[in-house]
Amino acid sequence: MQSKTAHFKENAKKALGDAQLQRVLDKFSTGFPVKRAQAAARLPEFEDLRDAARDIRAHVLDNLDVYLERFETKVIETGGMVHWARGGSDACSIIGDICKSVDAKTVTKSKSMIGEEIAINDYLEKNGVDPVETDLGEYIIQLRDEPPSHIIVPAVHLSKEQVAETFREKHTDLPADRVLDNPRILLDEARGKLREKFLSADVGLSGANMLVAETGSIALVTNEGNADLSVGLPRVHIVLASIEKVVPCMEDAWTLLRVLARSATGQDLSVYTSFVTGPKRSDDLDGPEEFHVVLLDNGRSSMLGSEFHDMLRCIKCGSCINHCPVYAKIGGHAYGWVYPGPMGSVLSPALLGDVSANDLPNASTLCGKCETVCPVRIPLPEMLRQWRNRQFEANQMPTRQRLGLRAWAWLARRPRTYRLVMEIGTGLLTKLAPRNGRFKNLPFAKGWTSKRDLPAPQGKTFMAQWKQRSNGGSS
Amino acid sequence: MTTSMRDEILNSVRQSCNASSAQAVDDRIGLRQPNVVPARGGGGDKISHVTFVEEAGLAGADIECVDALKGVPAALAAYLKQQESGGNLRLATDPLMQDIPWEQELFLKPASGAATGEDGVGVSIALAGIAETGSVMMASSPERPAMLNVLPLINVVLLPESRIVGNYEQSLNLVRGNMPRMVTYITGPSRTADIELELLMGAHGPQRLLIMLIGEA
Numbered sequence: 001m002q003s004k005t006a007h008f009k010e011n012a013k014k015a016l017g018d019a020q021l022q023r024v025l026d027k028f029s030t031g032f033p034v035k036r037a038q039a040a041a042r043l044p045e046f047e048d049l050r051d052a053a054r055d056i057r058a059h060v061l062d063n064l065d066v067y068l069e070r071f072e073t074k075v076i077e078t079g080g081m082v083h084w085a086r087g088g089s090d091a092c093s094i095i096g097d098i099c100k101s102v103d104a105k106t107v108t109k110s111k112s113m114i115g116e117e118i119a120i121n122d123y124l125e126k127n128g129v130d131p132v133e134t135d136l137g138e139y140i141i142q143l144r145d146e147p148p149s150h151i152i153v154p155a156v157h158l159s160k161e162q163v164a165e166t167f168r169e170k171h172t173d174l175p176a177d178r179v180l181d182n183p184r185i186l187l188d189e190a191r192g193k194l195r196e197k198f199l200s201a202d203v204g205l206s207g208a209n210m211l212v213a214e215t216g217s218i219a220l221v222t223n224e225g226n227a228d229l230s231v232g233l234p235r236v237h238i239v240l241a242s243i244e245k246v247v248p249c250m251e252d253a254w255t256l257l258r259v260l261a262r263s264a265t266g267q268d269l270s271v272y273t274s275f276v277t278g279p280k281r282s283d284d285l286d287g288p289e290e291f292h293v294v295l296l297d298n299g300r301s302s303m304l305g306s307e308f309h310d311m312l313r314c315i316k317c318g319s320c321i322n323h324c325p326v327y328a329k330i331g332g333h334a335y336g337w338v339y340p341g342p343m344g345s346v347l348s349p350a351l352l353g354d355v356s357a358n359d360l361p362n363a364s365t366l367c368g369k370c371e372t373v374c375p376v377r378i379p380l381p382e383m384l385r386q387w388r389n390r391q392f393e394a395n396q397m398p399t400r401q402r403l404g405l406r407a408w409a410w411l412a413r414r415p416r417t418y419r420l421v422m423e424i425g426t427g428l429l430t431k432l433a434p435r436n437g438r439f440k441n442l443p444f445a446k447g448w449t450s451k452r453d454l455p456a457p458q459g460k461t462f463m464a465q466w467k468q469r470s471n472g473g474s475s
Numbered sequence: 476m477t478t479s480m481r482d483e484i485l486n487s488v489r490q491s492c493n494a495s496s497a498q499a500v501d502d503r504i505g506l507r508q509p510n511v512v513p514a515r516g517g518g519g520d521k522i523s524h525v526t527f528v529e530e531a532g533l534a535g536a537d538i539e540c541v542d543a544l545k546g547v548p549a550a551l552a553a554y555l556k557q558q559e560s561g562g563n564l565r566l567a568t569d570p571l572m573q574d575i576p577w578e579q580e581l582f583l584k585p586a587s588g589a590a591t592g593e594d595g596v597g598v599s600i601a602l603a604g605i606a607e608t609g610s611v612m613m614a615s616s617p618e619r620p621a622m623l624n625v626l627p628l629i630n631v632v633l634l635p636e637s638r639i640v641g642n643y644e645q646s647l648n649l650v651r652g653n654m655p656r657m658v659t660y661i662t663g664p665s666r667t668a669d670i671e672l673e674l675l676m677g678a679h680g681p682q683r684l685l686i687m688l689i690g691e692a
Contacts, residue, residue, distance in 0.1 A: 024671065031672050045513045052510040059503065063495040065488045070500060078654070084481040136678060137669035153669060160671050183670040191679060198679070199592045214504050215654045225625045225665040225680025232622050232657065243484065248503045250651070254643040255510040268534070269608045269662045272625070272680070277654040283617035285589035287656050297484045305491025 001119050001147055004336035005348055005357035011334040012363070021157055021331050028156050029328035035266025036319060036373065046262065053259045054377045056252045057313035060244075061304065067213050067246040068295065074216025078278030080291035088118030091296045095120060095205065095238055098292055099129050102236055104202035110220065110227035111135035112207030113151050113316060114240050114296055116338040117351070120205070131205070132197045134226040136190055143170045149332030151339065152264050152318040157331050160186065194226075204231035204288065208241035209315070210256065211293075214249035217275040218293065221260065225272050237276070237288040242296050244312040250275075256315055259375035263319040299351045307386045311346050313376040320370035320380060326363055335360060342370035342380045349387055355396050361387035419463055426457045433457075507651075509644040516607030516642030523606040523641045531609025531686055534663030535676065542690040544571065548580040551631065554685060555596065556582070560629055565590050567599040567619045571633070590626040597627035597681075603646040604639040604686070608662050611686060612646050615657040624659060630681035632661070635689045 004011065015021055040046045060067055072082045085091035099107065107124060109115065109131055121131045121142070133142040137155035141148055143166050148154030155163070164180035167189055180186060206227050210219040218239050220227040231237040247253050253275075261267040280287030303312055321327050321341030332340035337357070339347045345360035366381040374380065391397050392405060411418050433439070433456030441449045448454055459465075489495070515526060528538055539550045555562060562582040566572055577585045590597055599619055601611040611632045615621040624630055640646055643660070650658055665680030676682050 027672060043513055043515070045511050048511045049513075056510070061492075063492060063500050065485050065492045066495050066497050066500040068485065068488065070504060084484050086480050086483055090480060134679065135669070136667045140669070153672070155669055156672070158670075163670055183673045184675055186670055187667065187675050187678065191677070194679060195592055213500075214507075217654060217658075223665070224667050224678035226678070228621070228625045228657075228659065229679055232625070243488070248500070249507055250647050251507055251509050251644055257643075258511075258513070265668075267662075268530070269610060269660070271534075271662050271665055272659055273610075273662070274657060274659040275654070276657055278656060281617070281656055284615060284656060285617060285620040286622045287615065295484070297487070301484060301487035301491070304488060309491075 001116050001338055003348075003352055003356055005352065005360060006336070008334060008336055008357075008359040008363065011336060012330045015330040015334045020159055020162075022329075024157060024159060025328055025331055028153075029322075032264075032266060032322040033373075036263060036322070037266075039262040039266040039268060042268075043262070046259070049255060049258050050375050050377060052255050053315075053375055054313065056247060056255060057315070057376050058310075060246050060248065061309065061312055064244065064246065064304065067248070068243060070213040071211050071216060071246050072295075074213065075278070075291075075293050076216075078216045080216065080278045080293060083292060083294045085294055085296045085298075087298055088296070091118050091240060091294050091298075092120055092123040094294050095240065096123060096127050096129075098236065098238055098290075099124065099127070099203055102202060102290075104129055104236070106130045106132060106197060106201045107203045107205050108132050108134050108197055108201040108230040108234065109138075110204075110206045110222060110230045111138045111154065112205070112240055113148075113338055114207055114242050114298075115205070116148060117298065118240075118296070120240070132194070132201070134194055134198070134224075134230050135222070136187065136224060136226075139190055139194065140166060143167075147333065147338070149340065150318060150321060151316055157333065198229045198233050201230070201234045203236045203238060204234040205238045205240060206231050208239050208245055208293075209260070210253050211241055211246045212250060212253050212275065213246050215275070215277055217277040219253055219257070220274045220276060221257070221270045221272070223265075223267075223271045228272055228274055231276065231288065232286060235288055236290040237279070237292070239276075239291075239293045240296065241293065242298065242300055244300055260315055260317050263373065263375040264317040299353055303350050306350075308346060308350050308383055310378050311343070311350070311383060313378055314343055314347070315376060316343075317375055319373045319375065323369045323373050325365075325367065325369070342384070343378075346380060346383045346387065358387075358391055358396055361391075419461070422461050423464065426461050429457050430459065507647075509642075512642050512644060513607060516605070518606075518641060520639070523639050524636060526606040526641075527604050527609055527639050528688070529609070530606065531604075531663070534609050535666070536609060536663050536684045536686050538686050538688060540688045540690065544574045544689055545576055545579075547575050547633065547687060547689070548577055548583055550687065551598075551685075552580040552582045555629070558629065558683065561595050563595055564631075565594040565597045565623060565627060567623055569600045569618045571600055571635070572598075589620045590622040592626060594627040596629045596631060597623040598631040598633065599623045601632050601634045601638060601686075602649050604634045605641075605643055605646060605660065606639060607642045610643075610660040610662040612649070613657075613659045613661060614650055614655040616655055621657040621659065624661060625665070625680040628677070628681055629683045629685065630661070630664065631685045631687065633687050633689060636691060
C-alpha cells in the first residue's frame with residue numbers, strides 16, 4: 001500500500017472537519033473500550049495472563065532465529081512448504097509464482113494486514129489474478145478502492161448509507177431499485193456474492209495470528225468464519241506471515257488467545273479459532289492439496305535489538321487504537337498507511353524506514369492509555385518518545401521546534417535557573433493579567449491562544465508555595 | 476534464490492539474537508506446561524458441565540440436552556421445525572453417528588460426504604467441549620470434513636457430556652503428536668459488526684450453532 005504518511009497534518013485536519021466521519025468515530029470510541037473492560041472484569045486472572053503473554057512474546061523474540069528454524073522444520077514435516085521473503089516485492093513474486101503454477105484465476109483472501117503492507121492485491125491484479133477480500137469490512141473497502149482504517153474493523157469509517165451506495169454501484173447484476181436500508185440486508189447481499197467466490201476460488205490466501213513452532217500449525221482467528229472458508233475450499237492455501245509471529249507450543253498459543261479477543265472486541269474468544277497444519281490428508285474429503293507458508297521480514301529483523309524491539313511483541317489486537325483519543329478524533333486514514341493509532345505510529349516509521357512518517361510519533365500527548373490496555377504490555381509512549389528523540393538527534397525537525405526543545409532541555413537540567421525563570425515569568429504574567437484573569441492573546445503563544453484563553457497564574461509558583469508550606473508548617 | 480533469502484533473514488535475526496539458545500528453545504517447546512489457567516476453566520466434572528452450558532449460551536449458541544444418541548432425531552427435528560429450516564442434513568460419518576436412528580424422524584433426510592454450498596444443515600461431532608468459554612473443539616478427519624462446520628446455514632454439533640473439559644489445555648492431548656489438518660474451536664455462531672458496529676449473526680458461516688449435549692443414559 002502506497003504510504004501517505006507525509007500528508008498526516010492535512011489529512012488529520014480534513015478528518016476533523018468531516019461530519020460523517022466524526023459521527024461514526026463517536027460511536028466507535030465508546031463501544032470497544034467498554035466491552036474490553038467488561039471482559040477483563042469477568043476474568044480475575046486477566047492481568048496475570050497479560051504478564052504471561054508478554055513473557056512468551058519476549059522469550060520468542062530473544063530466540064527468534066531458532067524458533068523460525070523449528071517452525072520451518074515442522075511445516076515441512078507435515079507436508080507444507082516454506083518460502084522466505086526479505087521484502088514486500090519478494091513476497092509478492094513468491095505468491096504470484098505459486099498462483100501461476102496452478103493457473104489461478106481467483107484468490108479468496110482473509111484479512112491480512114501484512115497483505116496490505118506489501119500491496120499483494122495490486123500485484124495479483126497486474127498479473128491477471130482476481131483477489132477477493134472475504135472479511136466483510138475488507139470486502140466493502142476493496143469495492144471502494146480504499147485502504148482499511150482500522151486493523152480489526154477496516155470499514156469502521158463508513159456509514160451504512162455509504163455501504164449501500166457502494167453495493168448498488170458495484171453489484172450491477174442485482175435490481176437497481178432494491179431496498180438496501182439496513183446492515184442485515186447489506187450483509188446478506190455480501191454473503192451471497194462471496195459464497196460464489198469461496199466455492200470457485202483456486203487459491204486461498206490468509207495471514208496468520210500465530211505460527212506454532214511445536215506443531216508447524218498456523219492459528220487463524222475470525223468471527224465471520226471467512227478464513228476457514230477461504231483456505232478450506234480452494235486447491236491451494238498460501239499463508240503470508242511476518243517472521244515475529246512464532247510461539248513455542250500450543251499452551252503458549254492459548255495464553256495469547258485468552259488475551260487477544262478480550263483486548264480486541266471484548267469477546268472471551270473469537271468465534272472461529274482454527275489451527276491449520278499442512279495440506280489435506282490422503283483420505284480427507286476437503287482441504288487444499290498444497291500448503292505454503294511465506295515468511296516475510298520487511299524490516300522487522302532490523303527492529304530486533306533496537307529501541308523498538310518490544311514493538312514486535314504486538315499481537316495486532318487493536319486495543320491501543322480502540323483506546324487512543326487521537327485516533328478517536330481523526331480515524332485511521334489520516335495516519336496514511338496500514339497501521340494507525342499508537343502501534344502504527346511506532347511501527348510505520350520503522351517499517352517505512354524513511355522520514356515520511358515523522359509526524360506520527362509526534363501526534364500524541366503521551367497520555368499512556370495505550371500502554372495500560374496493551375495485552376503484551378508494550379511501552380508504546382516510551383517508544384513514541386524514542387522516535388522523537390531520534391528525530392531530534394538526526395536533525396529531522398523544523399529549526400524552531402529544535403531550538404525550542406534545546407532551550408527547554410538546557411533549562412530543565414538546571415533546576416535553580418528553571419525555578420528562577422519560572423518565578424520571573426509567573427510574576428510577570430500575574431502583573432500583566434487582564435482583570436478577568438484570562439489572556440486572549442500572548443506573544444509567542446498564538447498556538448494556544450488562537451483556540452482558547454490562557455488562564456493567568458494565581459500568585460506564586462507551586463515550588464514557592466511548597467517551600468513556604470514546609471518551612472512554616474502553615475500558610 | 477529462496478535459500479539465500481532464508482539465510483539473509485536468519486543471519487539478520489541472529490545478529491540481534493546473539494544470546495539465543497537452541498537448548499532453551501527445545502526445552503521450552505518440549506515443556507508443554509500450561510501457563511496461567513483461569514479458575515473458570517477448573518473445577519470438577521459437574522462444575523465444568525454447568526459452566527459449559529452457561530458460557531456457550533452467552534456466546535450465542537443454542538443448547539439441546541438429550542439423554543442418549545437415540546434421542547437426537549426427535550430433538551433435532553423439533554429444533555429445525557422451530558427454526559423454519561428444511562430437514563436435509565449433511566452428516567459427518569463419525570462412528571458415533573451410526574448409532575443414531577435417523578429413520579425414526581421422516582422429516583430428516585440425512586446424506587453424507589463433503590459439504591456443499593447448498594447445504595442447509597451440517598451435523599458433526601465435537602472432540603471436546605471447553606467449559607471456560609463454551610467452545611466446541613472440532614477436528615478434521617476423513618469422517619469429519621472441516622467445511623461441514625462453516626458452509627451450512629445451521630451448524631449442529633453433537634457433544635457427548637463426557638467430552639466436556641474445563642479449559643483449552645485439557646483438550647490438547649486429544650490431538651497432540653498427530654495434529655489433524657484443521658482443528659477449530661467454535662464459540663457461538665458466525666458474526667460480524669463490520670457495518671456501523673451493529674452485531675449480526677451468520678456473516679459467512681452459520682447463522683445458528685446448535686450444540687446437542689448427549690447424556691450417558
